[in-house]
Amino acid sequence: MSETDTVYTYLFTDPDWQKIDQISIPNRAMNFGDGLFETMVFGGEKIKFFGYHIDRLKRGLEVLKLEIPHSSLERLESWILEYFAGQNLRIRWNIFRAGTGKYTPESKVGIQTLQIQKLTLAPLVKSQSSFSEQVSLYPSPWSPFKTLSALPYVMAGQERIERGLDELILLDYTGKVAEACASNIFWRKGNKVFTPSLSCGGIDGVGRRAILSKIPRLIMEGIFGPNDLLKADQVWVSNVTGISYLEKIDSLEFSTERWDPLSEIFE
Known part of the structure; x- marks a missing residue:
């Protein structure tokens, strides 16, 4: 099949x-x-x-x-x-x-x-990631939806392969964190979780919505720069197939231990 x-x-x-x-x-x-x-x-x-x-x-x-x-x-x-x-x-x-x-x-x-x-499930850990150098996202009335005009994600996928990465983090046109290649992105500092606002041009992901519904009081949506993300204890990306923890962003390392509040969401 x-x-x-x-x-x-x-x-x-x-x-x-x-x-x-x-x-x-x-x-x-x-x-x-x-x-x-x-x-x-x-x-x-x-x-x-x-x-x-x-x-x-x-x-x-x-x-x-x-x-x-x-x-x-x-x-x-x-x-x-x-x-x-x-x-x-x-x-x-x-x-x-x-x-x-x-x-x-x-x-x-x-x-x-x-x-x-x-079905192929998302890997639990993605070893190496970085910020995109070639692709920027632009918000629009249709950017929260998965349109057939998916060229930014096609180009991001090519950049990820060319650079030998397991994940690529996309920024919006102002340089703020938006999402990943085919996933939304979250990061945790202590017990507080952060994720970009959809106003940065990212997809209104089903996995994103499931996480927001599971732990709404722990999550802050907002507009964040790369330095905000790099201060995190843990970073993960999610889509409907599950969660993948990012082990490294460039040379910085992050925890890849399963975080209990996320358990069972995708099971």
Whole structure:
């Protein structure tokens, strides 16, 4: 099973998800990145944090002025359970605008696809990390959502590989900490936890929301520079697949021991 050989689609004209061999091109996902996606974890019985995914998706659809059938939202989890019960899966749910056109859309209708593959969990520890030297993030009405226009993260991933790093920390255009390559970032000083405000251009991550919901009184959201982060006792990044502790940022070392308040959030 891989992302390319297990693909399903849901159209306004279909009663349910249908397996497909190919997607029509050209389309607005390819031409303009005109759409959204959610990366979800199915643990054999349910989609983890499914309510958070649905909430973020609905808000993103509203911002992009896209529409999909409510039945597809309500049916997805039960459909996955019906066909894939007992399997640990990574599910990428894409929604892109129907029609072609040029920059100006011709439709509000969203075409949906699912890409399904075996789940790979986040590593518990990432050994070497640093701040990006090439990529800056810019806040916008759509920056909290996972849009198909993900070029900043593509370029960040390339920079991370070129520099031989396990993680890359992204700054906003003013030099403030925003997030990591494919994760939100947190750091702890004593029992106080800090994470960047979404006004710095980061994604409103599902893992981020789970952590904020678990320990709300311990976390301060704000605007922080790299030096604020480097004073921490512990640093970690998170997405829906879990938490990874950062062992080193450049030459500075941080604790990678499991912090008890984070236990069981992603289990």
